[in-house]
Amino acid sequence: MAIMKFRVHGTHCASCEIVLERELKTLAGVTHVEASHQAGEVTLTVSDDVTLGSHDLDKLMGKHGYTFSSLSVKHEQTVNWSRIGGALVLVIAVYLLAKWSGVLTFSPNVQSGAGLGAVFVIGLVAAVSSCTAVVGGLIAAFSSRYAKEHPNATFHAKMVPHVLFNVGRLVGFAGFGAIVGLLGKSISLSTQMNGVLVIAVAVLMIGLGIQLMDALPSSYAIRPPKWLSHRIHALSQSDKPWVPAVLGAMTFFLPCGFTQSVQLFALSTGSPTQAALTMLVFALGTAPALVGIGAATSSMRGGGLGKLTKVVGAFVIVLGLTNVANGAALLGFTGVTEVEGSTGAFTPVLVDGKQLVQMEVTRYGYEPNVIEVVEDIPVAWEIYGGEVLGCADTLVVPKLNITKRIQSGFNTITFIPSQPGKYAFSCSMGMYRGTLIVK
Structure with missing residues (x-):
């Protein structure tokens, strides 16, 4: 066995690592892949008789926007102060807009149109982000398997797995959201402890927002475990009819900065009902692109998507800062x-x-x-x-x-x-x- 390392460009988050590891492993002679968004590298374990170059990896992964180069190319992670300054200006602008629209005073319930609308928009953006490459991989896996096993099936029959996937996703996000809200409620033992919880969650939200805005080097990123994502992908190879619905529900645990920020906000509500509604609306926002209704929207890539992601990141930071103020109020600060x-x-x-x-x-x-x-x-x-x-x-x-x-x-x-x-x-x-x- 031999070890080959390459510099990878175009990654955005932990979801990119999953996409890289699963697809690069399909190359002939590749037995193991380890991708690191933090280091900007991929490490391939290959058979002794296999020779791969960056152009081979470009050919396979170019469709996802990833490019590769020799590891000798320097890749320094430094703080870009001009980018941070631009991010601060954007955060202030988003704060003023959110305050004017009343979004910052919402509690997610049936009468909070502005707040739930913001959550829905985050879902729409998440559905066309690079993070959805992981969910898209799941859909491609079970749909291609179904098509292979049922070559004569009608269009409507082939759509059944997709419907099951999205129904499972909606139910799963609402159900797991309720559990998250229940967890938030259970650890809110007092007003003061609730204030501490809200501030702790707010700090995590700010960190995720900074990550979405790409304002700091990726070494500061929050990273969920990758093994769970790989287990969920492995489930997609099953031929059980209920698998699409289960997969849809389990996408709640896939790494995505958008999902994590909404999950943290759901936790901070301390209410199973409000948290379930928040996560359900977020999942509804992702549904159009996932079922193909939003095909035109899904074509957004590159600079346009990057700018939109930064705006959402700024909104997540604003929510985090607002929650810091919320927690401070609960601790008695006037x-x-x-x-x-x-x-x-x-x-x-x-x-x-x-x-x-x-x-x-x-x-x-x-x-x-x-x-x-x-x-x-x-x-x-x-x-x-x-x-x-x-x-x-x-x-x-x-x-x-x-x-x-x-x-x-x-x-x-x-x-x-x-x-x-x-x-x-x-x-x-x-x-x-x-x-x-x-x-």
Whole structure:
């Protein structure tokens, strides 16, 4: 046996490693392949009598946009400050657009059109990204096998495996999404621990967003295990009729920065229902290209796709930064509301010896989101909850140990503020935020 190494160009993420390893292994005389997006290399174990050059690898992998060269070609991974600067400008632009459109205040539920629409768009982009080469490989594997075993089957019969695959994918993403949400809920033991969880998830989301934007060298990338991806691909060789549906569901675990970022967001919701809905909408976004309906969209490659991927990466970073602010609110920091600006301050009215303050929970947050009261005088805090869903159905004031379930209609919280200062309040996930000022 002999070892041959080549420099590979055009990889984007861990999914590229899977594509390279599986396809290069089909070359005659190649017994093992190890690809590394981080190092920009592929290592081939070949028979002693086999000679391969970079042109042989180009011929096989050119359809995926990969090219190869001698390992002697230098491949230095350095920080490109101009690229980072451009990425920062893009992140700011996406933040302003997302804030203007109301996307940043969404909790994924049936009334959150803007937020779920953003998740759907991420799915559309993921469906035409290089990451989908892995999913496309699965589809090609079982469809070609079915066509070979049923050469006289009608078009509709040949479409059955594709339908099963996509149905399995939708059901699997919703089901596994619910489990992810349940996991997020189970480890949210307290408001403070929930804040820590949200910030931890946010940091991972920011890392994935940076990875999608290709703003830092690939050595900083987050990498899932490759063995699971290979096991899923191996399953595609089975002749069982239920395999396409199982494969569709198992694509939840394939490496893809888009999928991982949405999975992390689903985890941060701490709700099985919201997480399942989030993952289902994402899978729906990927469905058109996977079933061939979006053939025209799938033709996007090269620079156009790269720019679109960077925009999505910027959006993931914005979501991550927003979740940092959410977590900070849950930990009791008031500076977040002050930086974002207020919707006006409500001063109390004295009624029957109590300070009466009023606030409404809307789809955009708390109105007003700044409440002023005076110390040592009982407070009656009236909160009107409209059609409240998601995390907005709970209000927490961490430093005052107040947790209140908000029902539709009027809700009242009574307490006596004993210490002047600023107290952050928010929904249970920190998405809706405000400040209580005690004078």
